[in-house]
Amino acid sequence: MxxxxxxxxxxxxxxxxxxxxxxADSPKExxxxxxxxxxxARKNGQFAQAxxxxxxxxxxxxxxxxxxxxxxxxxxxxxxxxxxxxxAGADSPPLPEPVLPEDTFDSITAAELAKARxxxxxxxxxxxxGKQNFDLSGDARTxxxxxxxxxxxxxxxxxxxxxxxxxxSFRITDADYRQAFDDLDAATGSFVIPLSSRLMMIAVDTPxxxxxxxxxxxxxxxxxxxxTTQELTEMAQVVRQTTNVEKISWxxxxxxxxxxxxxxxxxxxxxxxxQLISYRPQVMIELQFIQVNSSEMMNYGFTAPNNITxxxxxxILHNVASAPSGVTNLLTFGGGRTLIGLAVAQAxxxxxxxxxxxxxxxxTQLRSVVGQPSTLHVGEKYPVITQAYAGGVSTTSPxxxxxxxxxxxxxxxxxxxxxxxxxxxxxxxxTIDTSVEVLAGQSVNNIPVIGRQSLNSQIRLRNDEWAFVAxxxxxxxxxxxxxxxxxxxxxxxxxxxxxxxxxxxxxxxxIAIKPHLMSLPxxxxxxxxxxxxxxxxxxxxx
Numbered sequence: 274m275x276x277x278x279x280x281x282x283x284x285x286x287x288x289x290x291x292x293x294x295x296x297a298d299s300p301k302e303x304x305x306x307x308x309x310x311x312x313x314a315r316k317n318g319q320f321a322q323a324x325x326x327x328x329x330x331x332x333x334x335x336x337x338x339x340x341x342x343x344x345x346x347x348x349x350x351x352x353x354x355x356x357x358x359x360x361a362g363a364d365s366p367p368l369p370e371p372v373l374p375e376d377t378f379d380s381i382t383a384a385e386l387a388k389a390r391x392x393x394x395x396x397x398x399x400x401x402x403g404k405q406n407f408d409l410s411g412d413a414r415t416x417x418x419x420x421x422x423x424x425x426x427x428x429x430x431x432x433x434x435x436x437x438x439x440x441x442s443f444r445i446t447d448a449d450y451r452q453a454f455d456d457l458d459a460a461t462g463s464f465v466i467p468l469s470s471r472l473m474m475i476a477v478d479t480p481x482x483x484x485x486x487x488x489x490x491x492x493x494x495x496x497x498x499x500x501t502t503q504e505l506t507e508m509a510q511v512v513r514q515t516t517n518v519e520k521i522s523w524x525x526x527x528x529x530x531x532x533x534x535x536x537x538x539x540x541x542x543x544x545x546x547x548q549l550i551s552y553r554p555q556v557m558i559e560l561q562f563i564q565v566n567s568s569e570m571m572n573y574g575f576t577a578p579n580n581i582t583x584x585x586x587x588x589i590l591h592n593v594a595s596a597p598s599g600v601t602n603l604l605t606f607g608g609g610r611t612l613i614g615l616a617v618a619q620a621x622x623x624x625x626x627x628x629x630x631x632x633x634x635x636x637t638q639l640r641s642v643v644g645q646p647s648t649l650h651v652g653e654k655y656p657v658i659t660q661a662y663a664g665g666v667s668t669t670s671p672x673x674x675x676x677x678x679x680x681x682x683x684x685x686x687x688x689x690x691x692x693x694x695x696x697x698x699x700x701x702x703x704t705i706d707t708s709v710e711v712l713a714g715q716s717v718n719n720i721p722v723i724g725r726q727s728l729n730s731q732i733r734l735r736n737d738e739w740a741f742v743a744x745x746x747x748x749x750x751x752x753x754x755x756x757x758x759x760x761x762x763x764x765x766x767x768x769x770x771x772x773x774x775x776x777x778x779x780x781x782x783x784i785a786i787k788p789h790l791m792s793l794p795x796x797x798x799x800x801x802x803x804x805x806x807x808x809x810x811x812x813x814x815x
Contacts, residue, residue, distance in 0.1 A: 400424035431476035574772030652686015
């Protein structure tokens, strides 16, 4: 039995000195295995994955030109297939003290990423289930042997672990194997390193021994696309400061975070990061724009002649008098050579009325996450010159270059930015920024003047509840009068000598909004506590 324990201890020390993802294969065999995986990935169209695998194979066997050639052939396709870096929106709120991602994340290589993907599982103990009571006395080695045998486990000790020591009384009731070994670690100043499902190593709990013996792991965690760069940077800072993880990297091409450190730090870092990024409540916002236009035009009154044509009807040199063509209803005065006719036009009455009503409904939907604004623009983009060459072009020097003008596009029309905040199962607060931009009809130095009206408001609604959040009303009334000068101004009687035209128009625009929860609010998500231990004695998962 002693010979078996010594052999097991030697094997365990060799296993601990290597990283978790190492294997007993030679570099050539490992490179061949990676090349086969790369070939399958290339066949499936995963060129970025194949490129990374070939690069690691080439690093393991530098003299193999085939791996390097395959890697160079796939470089262009891998770059085209890689995803771009998600950028923070222009409307995202800035951080009080901006922190660049390169100041938070460490660098990452293709070999490290490939190792993270092919990582073997961390050894964990599989003890007998159930809880037991212990009332033991003896040195540290004796206590560990007896407790391990009770749960069907075996122990080996580090070479520097004391062979004898003071007698320790260990008494505990109703404890499973995790609690029993955790309490025994605290009583003896030791820590446990799982080597297999049944075998574990015990060493003195010192910073040097933890660095030398505790297993190191590396893992890649996918990042959701809805996270912005600022949010991801803040989360990485929280994880690094809370767990003291040694290395945390961000792979922008694959949208993954790679963490590498000892098991006692990586496991709580993974759990904390998953709780931070795994859930973002989503809200579907339904918008309706209701536009109602009404117009009423009326024309009424009497048309009376306001000019009279005088026609001479007397005889000249014994000629026969005749009225001009088109002139009727002559009123004559005088006689003989003084006969004069006055042309009197006929009066007419006019009563016209025109009524028109129109309504237009625009309906759209926006999907957003809590704290992230969604923007809706209804209108057009208008080019506005920002810089132009004002000098004249000489006709004697046709080769003089006149640079073209530079311009930007301004959003004309209605623009809305809505930011949701979820309070619970039934209520949502919406922060609404509404602006309307139109051309003012004026310009300064050939640059048009743009008029802007804005409305900022907040509204709290229940789930699936409609509300009117904004309205634009533009009533217009006009009245015009035409008639016989002087007579049209006489009270009551003047209505016989004038015409009246009225035009009443109403243009109304109403904006209705309704939120709809797409997922559970934050207060319905259960967050689990993490056991990390102290800085000097971190908790080791078994």
